[in-house]
Amino acid sequence: MEYLIVCTVALLASGLTFFSGFGLGTILMPVLALFFPVTIAIAATAIVHFANNLFKLALVGRSANRDVLIRFGVPAVVAALIGAWLLSYASVLPVITKYQFWGKAHEVTVIKLIIGIIIVVFSCLELIPRIANMAIDKKYMPWGGLLSGFFGGLSGNQGALRSMFLIKAGLDKEEFISTGVVTAVMVDIARLLVYGIGIVTVQFQVVSDMKWLILAATVSAFAGAFLGRELLKKITLRTVQAVVGVMLILLGVALSIGLV
Numbered sequence: 001m002e003y004l005i006v007c008t009v010a011l012l013a014s015g016l017t018f019f020s021g022f023g024l025g026t027i028l029m030p031v032l033a034l035f036f037p038v039t040i041a042i043a044a045t046a047i048v049h050f051a052n053n054l055f056k057l058a059l060v061g062r063s064a065n066r067d068v069l070i071r072f073g074v075p076a077v078v079a080a081l082i083g084a085w086l087l088s089y090a091s092v093l094p095v096i097t098k099y100q101f102w103g104k105a106h107e108v109t110v111i112k113l114i115i116g117i118i119i120v121v122f123s124c125l126e127l128i129p130r131i132a133n134m135a136i137d138k139k140y141m142p143w144g145g146l147l148s149g150f151f152g153g154l155s156g157n158q159g160a161l162r163s164m165f166l167i168k169a170g171l172d173k174e175e176f177i178s179t180g181v182v183t184a185v186m187v188d189i190a191r192l193l194v195y196g197i198g199i200v201t202v203q204f205q206v207v208s209d210m211k212w213l214i215l216a217a218t219v220s221a222f223a224g225a226f227l228g229r230e231l232l233k234k235i236t237l238r239t240v241q242a243v244v245g246v247m248l249i250l251l252g253v254a255l256s257i258g259l260v
Helices: 002-016 024-033 038-063 066-090 110-127 138-154 159-166 173-197 204-209 211-230 238-256
Strands: 095-101 104-109
Touching: 002 024, 002 211, 024 038, 024 110, 024 211, 024 238, 038 066, 038 110, 038 173, 038 211, 066 110, 066 138, 066 159, 066 173, 104 110, 110 138, 110 159, 110 238, 138 159, 138 173, 159 173
Parallel strands: none
Antiparallel strands: 095 104
């Protein structure tokens, strides 16, 4: 069942990234968290996200703006290392509280609380048009890189902040998409380095057991990216985006209070 759900979500989410505010990691990570520990879900999502971004890089990555990559991408990488380290640190903190609900034991942990809140906040950012369409002056681009990279390293939620800052960078459509993809790859490399040293090594067996699921999700994401570019460019899915956003908010709340 987890193969069917995860692969379907990976395919649809990857296609949506070409014309919707939500990114692959934003949607896929909470779904993986339904089946695996949060830290493992984030690490597995990072692998799928990285592989998918490499595929997108081959499709649309030729027009990246070097100046923007230096001013925005480099700070993002530095901050991603910090965010990923913080995730590794939070994953070993003790349980905050335990409780019984419907005859089952539930735990509220620091990592679940942090990630749950981040999911809710970023989902709200994507759903509110005034905020989702907000553009921040390009003079603040290095700060935008730091913010986007930090949350990318901590939870994988980076697309909303990245768009807010890059939209004012004076890029044409191709440069905007390409620069965003290259920046995402840079952040993915940084956080995977930290995850590999921390989370993946601590729970190596769990990650090893997931290798076929990760591979299946990656292939599904490739298919979604191809379909998103070739077939779905003219489709507007605001209703779908709203439904996905509400579901993510509910899942984020459930995660933060230990129900998931």
